[in-house]
Amino acid sequence: xxxxxxxxxxxxxxxxxxxxxxxxxxxxxxxxxxxxxxxxxxxxxxxxxxxxxxxxxxxxxxxxxxxxxxxxxxxxxxxxxxxxxxxx
Amino acid sequence: xxxxxxxxxxxxxxxxxxxxxxxxxxxxxxxxxxxxxxxxxxxxxxxxxxxxxxxxxxxxxxxxxxxxxxxxxxxxxxxxxxxxxxxxxxxxxxxxxxxxxxxxxxxxxxxxxxxxxxxxxxxxxxxxxxxxxxxxxxxxxxxxxxxxxxxxxxxxxxxxxxxxxxxxxxxxxxxxxxxxxxxxxxxxxxxxxxxxxxxxxxxxxxxxxxxxxxxxxxxxxxxxxxxxxxxxxxxxxxxxxxxxxxxxxxxxxxxxxxxxxxxxx
Numbered sequence: 215x216x217x218x219x220x221x222x223x224x225x226x227x228x229x230x231x232x233x234x235x236x237x238x239x240x241x242x243x244x245x246x247x248x249x250x251x252x253x254x255x256x257x258x259x260x261x262x263x264x265x266x267x268x269x270x271x272x273x274x275x276x277x278x279x280x281x282x283x284x285x286x287x288x289x290x291x292x293x294x295x296x297x298x299x300x301x302x
Numbered sequence: 303x304x305x306x307x308x309x310x311x312x313x314x315x316x317x318x319x320x321x322x323x324x325x326x327x328x329x330x331x332x333x334x335x336x337x338x339x340x341x342x343x344x345x346x347x348x349x350x351x352x353x354x355x356x357x358x359x360x361x362x363x364x365x366x367x368x369x370x371x372x373x374x375x376x377x378x379x380x381x382x383x384x385x386x387x388x389x390x391x392x393x394x395x396x397x398x399x400x401x402x403x404x405x406x407x408x409x410x411x412x413x414x415x416x417x418x419x420x421x422x423x424x425x426x427x428x429x430x431x432x433x434x435x436x437x438x439x440x441x442x443x444x445x446x447x448x449x450x451x452x453x454x455x456x457x458x459x460x461x462x463x464x465x466x467x468x469x470x471x472x473x474x475x476x477x478x479x480x481x482x483x484x485x486x487x488x489x490x491x492x493x494x495x496x497x498x499x500x501x502x503x504x505x506x507x508x509x510x511x512x513x514x515x516x517x518x519x520x521x522x523x524x525x526x527x528x529x530x531x532x533x534x535x536x537x538x539x540x541x542x543x544x545x546x547x548x549x550x551x552x553x554x555x556x557x558x559x560x561x562x563x564x565x566x567x
Contacts, residue, residue, distance in 0.1 A: 227485030232449050233492050240456050240496060282498040283459070283469075 241278045245285050252278065259289065268294040303336070307409050307419040308540065309438035310473075313454030315425030317446045318475040321511060323422040324352045325522040325530065329537035331386035332522070335417040338377060340408075341391035342434040343424035344399060350390045354518020355380060364392035367404045373411050382523065387416070397429040402436030409437035418540075427461055435462065440540075441470035442502060447477050447488040456497055471502035473536065478507045479550040503536035505529050506550050 226234075242248060247255070256276045263269055275290040310319050310326075323339055331337045340363060341349035350356040361376040366389065380386035392399060405421075412419055423434035435441060441462055445455035455472075462470050474490050481487035488496075490504050508529035514521035521530035522537075528548065535545045 229482070229485045229488050229492065232488050233496065236449055236452055236488075236496050239453055243453065243457060244460060283463070 237280065241280055241285055244283075245278060247278070255287075263291060270294060303414055303417055305338075305409075305413045305416045305419045306540075307413070307421065307437050307439045308442060309342075309421040309423055309434050309440075310442045310444055311423035311431060311434060311458055311470075312425065312444045312451070313427060313458040314445075314451045317444055317451050318505070319425075319444055320348050320352050320422050321515065321520075322442070322444050322473060322475065322505075322533065322536075323349060323420050324520040325533035326537050326540070327353075327386060327418075327420050328383065328520040329522040329534040330418050330420075330540070331380070331383040332534075333537060333541070334385070335541075336385040336415075337418045337420065338387040338389065338412055338416045340389045340419065340421045342405075342421050342430060344391045344430065345393065345396045346424065347391040347393045349422050350378075350388060351518060352515055353380065353388055353520065355388050355390075356518070359390050362390045362392040363408075364395050364399045366408060367400055373408070373415075385416075397424070397433065400433050402432050405433050405436045427458065431458075431461075435465065435467060438467065441467055442473055442536075443470045443497075443499070444473040444475050445493065445497070446475055447482070447490070447493050452488070452493055452496055459497060459499055469499045472497055472499050473503045473505065474501070475505045476507045477504055477550065483551075501547075502539050503532055504547055504550070505532040505536075506548070 259276060260269070260271055260274060264271075269291055273292045277288060279286045279288045310323050312319050327337045327339045339349060339353070341347055343349075344364065350359060355378050358378050361371040363376065365371045366373050366376045376389050377387040378390065380388065409419055421434050421438065424430035443455050443458055443462075445451045459470060462468075472494065474493050477490060478487055482489045490501070494501055506528050508521070508527055510521050510524075510527040511529050514524070521527045522533040524530055528550070532548055535548065538545045
């Protein structure tokens, strides 16, 4: 019955929060990487990349993804185009 | 004969390892197979009471390993099924009394004697777990649809992969179909998606498991219980048969079915 009221109240069901919380916890358990360490890793990656190319740090997305039992570090780093750089 | 050695483990305690071992063993033995169970939980012996064999123990696992008796003498024969045996754990020793290589040696000696060896692993990921998986040809990881049990199962799966044991098979135990329908329990699909290993069984929550344990009569022996049926299906799948997963909704009363019809789930 509780889920009926939860849906009325717009809160996710308890099963849904269990699954989402587990997804996060398992990624960190499997990689032995804490959220703080992941942040530090991101900063290091950004520093190295910006030494070579121009990037907008706010547009960068780096995170861990789960595919089956495999974890991947996925980075999406838009590069600023040369023309924009000259124009700017 | 060359036995297949199966270890049942979970990481977390209390999810149903011992119950699963007793019931799968009973189911395999009812199919006419020769089965030997080993209680790997040294110091916390329990498989004997769950199987109802506690009054017949003379020798235990550590007695065999330390040479105080022959393997055959430590195998207690179940009176209900002619080809079901138990090697009990020692109660007054600890996990360090046995090493992984002791288990490999013991299982090698057992292999020509039976069709199946089922090892009941202790909870945890330390010595007792290492002992229990050392000789396994195949490992079953058992969990409940609940946050801490799933997390611990995932740790164990990672450790088994690191040991080169290959992907274990998953048993989801104590699933409550009506809670799943109300979105108040992880579904079998959720657990499967999180752990990403092959599924070998879904066992519904069933009060008759406790009644069976009270009496020392594993429920796979009785024809009626749903959990017993689920354990018998796991035994068939271990033997290579394709058995569809139980329809856990079928047992519902009219009210639950009406609720689903009216979309109230």
